[in-house]
Amino acid sequence: MIQAILVFNNHGKPRLVRFYQRFPEEIQQQIVRETFHLVLKRDDNICNFLEGGSLIGGSDYKLIYRHYATLYFVFCVDSSESELGILDLIQVFVETLDKCFENVCELDLIFHMDKVHYILQEVVMGGMVLETNMNEIVAQIEAQNRLEKSESGGQ
């Protein structure tokens, strides 16, 4: 199961925080900071997996992350997930964002936070992988956009 999905930039500013396990708000903030420090000190081109920080549950959990330009995408998962599978899932998520936003960048995540959440919801639901087929995900998002358009058109 995926415990949390954290996206933050190179300075540790959170851009997307989604917890699937209940943590009090201030612990959530601390987990983001702790995770950022764990990931930041790692060189690029080394392994994409590491043991979770103490706040999220330590060695029972793994942090699986990818670093894209200015953003870190970190998935915190338990042992029931395949590491390489999650690594590819991050890629699917990012590629989907890229398709939906046309060359996604950090600013898209900031100004369209709701959209990012909706896209994520098509990939991961309640901490479980819902859909991995990018075409299917994009189709769902496009359907949402059409609904949105029709509703705003009716206003």
Add this chain to the structure above:
Amino acid sequence: MPAVSKGDGMRGLAVFISDIRNCKSKEAEIKRINKELANIRSKFKGDRALDGYSKKKYVCKLLFIFLLGHDIDFGHMEAVNLLSSNRYTEKQIGYLFISVLVNSNSELIRLINNAIKNDLASRNPTFMGLALHCIANVGSREMAEAFAGEIPRILVAGDTMDSVKQSAALCLLRLYRTSPDLVPMGDWTSRVVHLLNDQHLGVVTAATSLITTLAQKNPEEFKTSVSLAVSRLSRIVTSASTDLQDYTYYFVPAPWLSVKLLRLLQCYPPPEDPAVRGRLTECLEAILNKAQEPPKSKKVQHSNAKNAVLFEAISLVIHHDSEPNLLVRACNQLGQFLQHRETNLRYLALESMCTLASSEFSHEAVKTHIETVINALKTERDVSVRQRAVDLLYAMCDRSNAQQIVAEMLSYLETADYSIREEIVLKVAILAEKYAVDYTWYVDTILNLIRIAGDYVSEEVWYRVIQIVINRDDVQGYAAKTVFEALQASACHENLVKVGGYILGEFGNLIAGDPRSSPLTQFHLLHSKFHLCSVPTRALLLSTYIKFVNLFPEVKGTIQDVLRSDSQLKNADVELQQRAVEYLRLSTVASTDILATVLEEMPPFPERESSILAKLKKKKGPSTVTDLEEAKRERSADVNGGPEPAPASTSAVSTPSPSADLLGLGAAPPAPAGPPPSSGGLLVDVFSDSPSAAAPLAPGSEDNFARFVCKNNGVLFENQLLQIGLKSEFRQNLGRMFIFYGNKTSTQFLNFTPTLICSDDLQANLSLQTKPVDPAVDGGAQVQQAVNIECVSDFTEAPVLNIQFRYGGTFQNVSVKLPITLNKFFQPTEMASQDFFQRWKQLSNPQQEVQSIFKAKHPMDTEVTKAKIIGFGSALLEEVDPNPANFVGAGIIHTRTAQIGCLLRLEPNLQAQMYRLTLRTSRETVSQRLCELLSEQF
């Protein structure tokens, strides 16, 4: 009003976000946020009803503020109101707010549940999807209570859309994870299993996740999923990658589904049906084959997807642990990955090999990679990978490579990352103990550990080395010498001072003969560290000093001077002060004997689970280590079962058997070798093969013996280790006694040998027959021994029961008198007063009468006295003696050769607290013996 669409979005929101981003300081940002919060609050409270667009805008702002790390304590009600909107976009943002900012207010939850209920019933797949998402994301117990019954129906209903099915499956899985008791198993389970055949691969993937979790708890219920999963997997693996269209990811067909199916199969043993099993083996072989094919794409995504499936297949092979051929291929594949240029693959290969190392088929194969793994430990740039390498070395360690692995870990420890040092210390300590053949190596290793990483050596580690040194006398001298040398270093770690202080205090005498480590030198060496140490260590050293006073009378004066100094006697720390005062006093007033008793060498520690292992388990989570340890133990039993060359270092004294589990984990603790620690015990040990070496009677043995004269059942002997109970019955000249030996410890007694010892005289008159008992008595267990007894002729002495056994490191020897006494063969005889006095007169020969006058040792209670006489075996004759205060009894002693009539008369004198006991029997020796036995009872 601006159009809401992707691209421009909500202007107010964009402005707000830009404002925040332009803030120059944290303070300015907080100010801007507070302004916005006040604005939203007033808008929500305002009289004017907000339109959906505004609500949506404000909720988005709140989400953004929350993301920045500010608490949001309002807006929930507005979000709930959005749920009942008929507009998709409003509903959507309402659900998002609730999923991110979960609130446990019960009134709110009631409203949310109500909205969800409506959406689930709406038959609008989009709304149903939103509702299911919300349940899965929140996953609270209240939601489980409300919807756990409904969701299975949606999941298996024939007319449910694929996307809703997908969501329903995962939603149910989430509820099952949080509240398994609320998810009812039922008819739907078999229909869920059939979703594995669904057309839509997304549905199959979600269903596989659900079934995997459910099957872990209810394997029987979902057993049929195995064959379905195998056929599904087989169709994927054998398909051309284009068959699965959208679910092909970088030329790999449905990698996620394959991984999930392989995980599901890991919930079960290998399929029993040979056809299914064959098909699965084909699949696994196909996956392993594909790994050798050239990649279809240079993209990392291609290799990731392919290898995700491969690693999962290897996990399944390891889980089944039944196909040696596949196991060897898996091991070779992982071996290739160990040297792969991709760090991720090296990491995963090390991790998978850890589990492979516990399989008996592949343990040896894993061991062949030892050099690569050691190299990884030395050269990997990534601490995550090095940590996996440490884990794998730990997993692949056995007696053949322990010295090499421990040495490598020790040298790695010098440069290891701080975050993993403690764990490595624990692992080294465990391996050193577990695979020590030569305990000098163990002592060296632990002292090295303290030298290299003293700060990371936890209490458990140095406690353990002391326990082991105390329990193993073959290493005590070496340990004393080694710590003495280690303490010579000008700067040594405090943990070394602790170990050194303790060991020299116990065993410093073993090296005192060498003038270089004379008692005074030892003392000065320890005391030179004293002032640099913390209070607990100083307290320990003070105890060492008083032990020195006992071990080396010649340094008594020096030590007393130290204890007497102001820095000790007036120390601000109350514990140190108290120790100094008490030890000084003890050394002054106590005689050498008392001192020697008080400061006697520590008794061996009971064997128990290593505290270090317990600590490692705690650190790493119980499951991982336990499994590994269990597996290792099974394997090591297996390895040791085969012929193995004797280690070169085997010394003349017998070493523990290789299979002995030194951690005390196995059923059998080690049989400690060598002589017992005290020299007194040594003598006993030398003679222990001959019965004459029986220990002197245990203290209190006489008292216990006397208690059994008038009763047949009870506890004969008890000390801290052993309890001996008796149960016996006698008829005429025959008897049967059951002796129960109870092991009061948690450790097995070994070489447990009870022996009945009768003098030659006794042997002629009393015949005892018994069978030997099992020489191993498990901790907490009781064994019984039956003794058949025949009284051949009257007898005086009692047999001695001698018990010898090994407990922990020491030889135990206990002797007790076994209460088989002549009176046990009494048959009571009732007779009238007249008959009694007639017979009494007949036995008037002076040799036939024995009389004893003695002081009462117990309160003179008539009823107790009567009970004792009956317990003694004779009949108690009422209204026979003219004086009602007197007691008279009669009976016949049965022996094989004769029957001896006995009459007795007991006359109490309450005033004088005295008794007069008179015995008259036809045989002088019988009168004599019965009188002795009975007179002890009052």
